[in-house]
Amino acid sequence: MPTPPPESAAPGNSRVPGMVLKAFFPTCCASADSGLLVGRWVPEQTSAVVLAVVHFPFIPIQVKELLARVQQASQVGVAVLGTWCHRRQDAEESLGHFLEGLGAIFSHEPWLQLCRERGSKFWSCKATRRQAPTCPGAPGEDQVMLVFYDQRKVLLSQLHPPVALPDHQAGDAVAGAGGLAAVFDTVARSEELFRSDRFDEGPVRLSHWQSEGVEASILAELAKRASGPICLLLGGLLSLVSAASACRVFQLWPLSFIWSKLSTCEQLRHRLEQLTFVFSTQKAENPTQLMRKANVLVSVFLDVALGLALLSWLHGKDRIGHLAEALVPVADHVAEELQHLLQWLMGAPAGLKMNRALDQVLGRFFLYHLHLWISYIHLMSPFIERILWHVGLSACLGLTVSLSILSDIIALLTFHIYCFYVYGARLYCLKICGLSSLWRLFRGKKWNVLRQRVDSCSYDLDQLFIGTLLFTILLFLLPTTALYYLVFTLLRLLVVAVQGLIHVLVDLINSLPLYSLGLRLCRPYRLAAGVKFRVLEHEADRPLRLLMQLWLPPHPLLGLPVPQAFLWGAHLPLEAERGQAGLTDPGHRPARHRHTATVSPPPCRGR
Amino acid sequence: MEDEQSFSDICGGRLALQRRYYSPSCREFCISCPRLSLRSLTAVTCTVWLAAYGLFTLCENSIILSAAIFITLLGLLGYLHFVKIDQETLLIIDSLGIQMTSSYASGKESTTFIEMGKVKDVIINEGIYMKVIYYLCILLKDPVEPHGISQVVPVFQSAKPRLDCLIEVYRSCQEVLAHQEATSASP
Numbered sequence: 001m002p003t004p005p006p007e008s009a010a011p012g013n014s015r016v017p018g019m020v021l022k023a024f025f026p027t028c029c030a031s032a033d034s035g036l037l038v039g040r041w042v043p044e045q046t047s048a049v050v051l052a053v054v055h056f057p058f059i060p061i062q063v064k065e066l067l068a069r070v071q072q073a074s075q076v077g078v079a080v081l082g083t084w085c086h087r088r089q090d091a092e093e094s095l096g097h098f099l100e101g102l103g104a105i106f107s108h109e110p111w112l113q114l115c116r117e118r119g120s121k122f123w124s125c126k127a128t129r130r131q132a133p134t135c136p137g138a139p140g141e142d143q144v145m146l147v148f149y150d151q152r153k154v155l156l157s158q159l160h161p162p163v164a165l166p167d168h169q170a171g172d173a174v175a176g177a178g179g180l181a182a183v184f185d186t187v188a189r190s191e192e193l194f195r196s197d198r199f200d201e202g203p204v205r206l207s208h209w210q211s212e213g214v215e216a217s218i219l220a221e222l223a224k225r226a227s228g229p230i231c232l233l234l235g236g237l238l239s240l241v242s243a244a245s246a247c248r249v250f251q252l253w254p255l256s257f258i259w260s261k262l263s264t265c266e267q268l269r270h271r272l273e274q275l276t277f278v279f280s281t282q283k284a285e286n287p288t289q290l291m292r293k294a295n296v297l298v299s300v301f302l303d304v305a306l307g308l309a310l311l312s313w314l315h316g317k318d319r320i321g322h323l324a325e326a327l328v329p330v331a332d333h334v335a336e337e338l339q340h341l342l343q344w345l346m347g348a349p350a351g352l353k354m355n356r357a358l359d360q361v362l363g364r365f366f367l368y369h370l371h372l373w374i375s376y377i378h379l380m381s382p383f384i385e386r387i388l389w390h391v392g393l394s395a396c397l398g399l400t401v402s403l404s405i406l407s408d409i410i411a412l413l414t415f416h417i418y419c420f421y422v423y424g425a426r427l428y429c430l431k432i433c434g435l436s437s438l439w440r441l442f443r444g445k446k447w448n449v450l451r452q453r454v455d456s457c458s459y460d461l462d463q464l465f466i467g468t469l470l471f472t473i474l475l476f477l478l479p480t481t482a483l484y485y486l487v488f489t490l491l492r493l494l495v496v497a498v499q500g501l502i503h504v505l506v507d508l509i510n511s512l513p514l515y516s517l518g519l520r521l522c523r524p525y526r527l528a529a530g531v532k533f534r535v536l537e538h539e540a541d542r543p544l545r546l547l548m549q550l551w552l553p554p555h556p557l558l559g560l561p562v563p564q565a566f567l568w569g570a571h572l573p574l575e576a577e578r579g580q581a582g583l584t585d586p587g588h589r590p591a592r593h594r595h596t597a598t599v600s601p602p603p604c605r606g607r
Numbered sequence: 608m609e610d611e612q613s614f615s616d617i618c619g620g621r622l623a624l625q626r627r628y629y630s631p632s633c634r635e636f637c638i639s640c641p642r643l644s645l646r647s648l649t650a651v652t653c654t655v656w657l658a659a660y661g662l663f664t665l666c667e668n669s670i671i672l673s674a675a676i677f678i679t680l681l682g683l684l685g686y687l688h689f690v691k692i693d694q695e696t697l698l699i700i701d702s703l704g705i706q707m708t709s710s711y712a713s714g715k716e717s718t719t720f721i722e723m724g725k726v727k728d729v730i731i732n733e734g735i736y737m738k739v740i741y742y743l744c745i746l747l748k749d750p751v752e753p754h755g756i757s758q759v760v761p762v763f764q765s766a767k768p769r770l771d772c773l774i775e776v777y778r779s780c781q782e783v784l785a786h787q788e789a790t791s792a793s794p
Contacts, residue, residue: 019790020632020702046702145632147703179704179722532718533698533706535629540608544630546700554717 021142022047026151032207037081052208062203073192082112125543149548151209157528159184234279264404294515303398311395324385354480373416400506407502421492428485438471614772632701638766688713692765701787729780741770
């Protein structure tokens with residue numbers, strides 16, 4: 001096994017392995033002129049985070065004043081860490097001596113000296129400790145490891161921990177967040193230092209990521225100024241609307257029952273909640289909440305845009321008239337098909353022999369029901385166009401509202417199928433209850449209600465006789481009822497499937513995190529959840545150079561947020577570590593569509 | 608300083624282990640898996656196309672042939688981009704952390720970085736998988752309980768090297784971790 005290269009040891013020194021000092025250096029300063037290194041020293045990590053370079057000429061007093069100001073404003077212990085020497089011409093020895101003399105004016109422990117030769121990729125770094133080491137073996141000079149980082153991306157990616165509470169000291173908050181988070185925290189909180197650029201007339205000339213010009217956008221500033229009053233106004237309007245909808249009139253029984261059944265009301269309520277959340281006057285506490293608000297806003301905009309497109313399409317070229325004209329014939333056609341189905345059931349469906357009398361009774365009952373329904377539709381036909389026109393106007397509230405209204409219209413138009421299903425299910429349920437109870441009687445047992453179990457029981461002869469008779473009758477009538485139940489359940493399932501599809505689409509529009517997806521495409525560093533390192537070209541006896549880059553979580557191939565209707569309240573987390581928000585909370589809207597899609601027969605207790 | 612040695616994985620394929628010592632506190636281990644073999648690629652393609660031709664003679668629909676070509680191409684691209692891992696790298700930097708990179712045949716790289724503060728130890732563990740295999744894994748500290756382990760992160764999962772290769776990597780990692788312990792202990 002090859003041995004690692006021997007460490008360079010100062011002669012005459014028996015040393016323990018030297019501590020490695022990490023220097024985080026911004027990539028924007030790598031080509032800056034010589035000067036002083038300004039930043040923060042984190043003793044727990046033995047790392048020096050360089051934030052900016054102060055160029056010549058400067059007056060030491062003014063530099064110290066600037067640092068004190070920054071320290072006061074940002075609670076970050078900014079200090080002069082060392083010197084930076086960029087040798088553009090050969091033989092600048094005087095500069096070297098001058099820089100060494102600066103160590104006497106700004107004392108810092110340890111004192112960092114970074115030097116870059118012209119035309120060379122490799123740097124030379126020295127870190128000296130002036131104080132006498134407490135333990136005899138510790139060296140006076142440390143090894144330095146350079147880690148380059150992109151200041152702009154680190155600042156904008158918000159990898160730092162959330163803002164510390166005002167009653168915590170600056171040191172407390174950082175000690176809690178270990179490791180690299182301390183580095184990000186330092187960079188993020190030193191905004192004061194990055195405010196001045198090279199066009200400012202200040203006494204001190206700095207080099208950092210904003211030294212070519214402070215980044216700002218007029219639109220962003222305007223939006224920030226305008227957001228306050230707009231939020232107030234809209235928040236007030238929304239609270240009025242929610243107060244109006246919560247008034248006592250709507251809590252009365254028939255209305256509240258109808259509201260709970262219609263999916264349109266559900267969708268409107270959901271939108272109202274979302275908009276109240278977005279336009280609340282509270283500022284977002286952390287980037288997660290901000291992302292959530294942005295996602296909701298973008299999805300509302302998209303919804304309204306799609307709704308307006310649908311509106312313009314519907315109201316052009318008299319499409320509503322065509323729709324209304326087509327509706328009644330379609331309903332008639334459906335009713336005719338149902339009639340054929342019932343005639344088929346009344347005959348010998350699929351070769352099965354049904355009980356003639358029961359068949360005729362059930363068939364005629366359902367046919368009469370159907371006839372009533374058709375008359376009702378024909379009664380409504382003159383008003384349908386007006387109704388459709390007004391309903392079409394609702395598309396300006398959003399495409400989701402229109403889809404919910406469509407789903408409700410389907411539910412209303414197929415109400416007769418729902419009724420048939422309920423009749424069939426009740427009849428079947430009654431039959432099964434009766435059969436199970438009489439089956440127990442047949443075997444000489446009885447259901448004990450007190451103890452909730454089956455007990456043996458001795459019946460009289462006439463009880464047994466009548467019970468067996470009834471049992472036989474019910475058993476032979478079972479196929480007929482079962483067939484009707486099966487057919488109508490399948491029809492109902494079909495309608496529920498169509499409605500479910502519409503609800504899936506509505507949920508997709510509601511919960512797709514478009515803002516996060518857009519960020520992923522345009523500004524991926526905003527969604528960074530960690531860092532990764534790359535070792536740059538290395539030469540023996542030179543300090544190790546690493547490049548720290550932002551790391552995005554792996555692209556989720558199948559991880560798109562599946563709408564709630566599919567997952568019954570569960571939700572798939574997209575990012576493992578940093579909970580990128582854009583998805584609604586798991587507990588936020590549980591089981592939204594349960595009540596509109598009841599398929600199971602009403603429960604009946606066996607006796 | 609670079610060094611290359613060849614080992615074999617648990618199925619008998621050849622692996623190449625490249626070691627780079629950048630400094631006493633930073634080392635990199637790179638295991639390269641065997642490349643996609645032309646033989647297996649040809650075999651799969653021939654099977655798919657023979658099946659498609661068989662279906663074509665049954666159905667007389669030429670869409671089947673185009674679909675077979677499409678499927679083969681998409682399948683190959685998907686396999687190269689999502690499944691076939693060419694190289695697995697372990698970079699251990701004393702006082703920063705441990706980074707694992709997998710590079711796929713299409714050039715995609717997926718990286719995981721674990722900070723040194725979370726790393727408890729690097730060990731070789733045994734697993735029973737139709738036979739006994741050994742794998743290198745990183746133990747993470749439990750934030751709540753100081754002596755507990757919160758997670759076990761296996762390394763070199765698709766290369767699956769044998770014990771001799773793992774021992775080399777393990778020794779180097781332990782040297783770096785010991786170095787880190789010594790330097791963090793001294794003031």
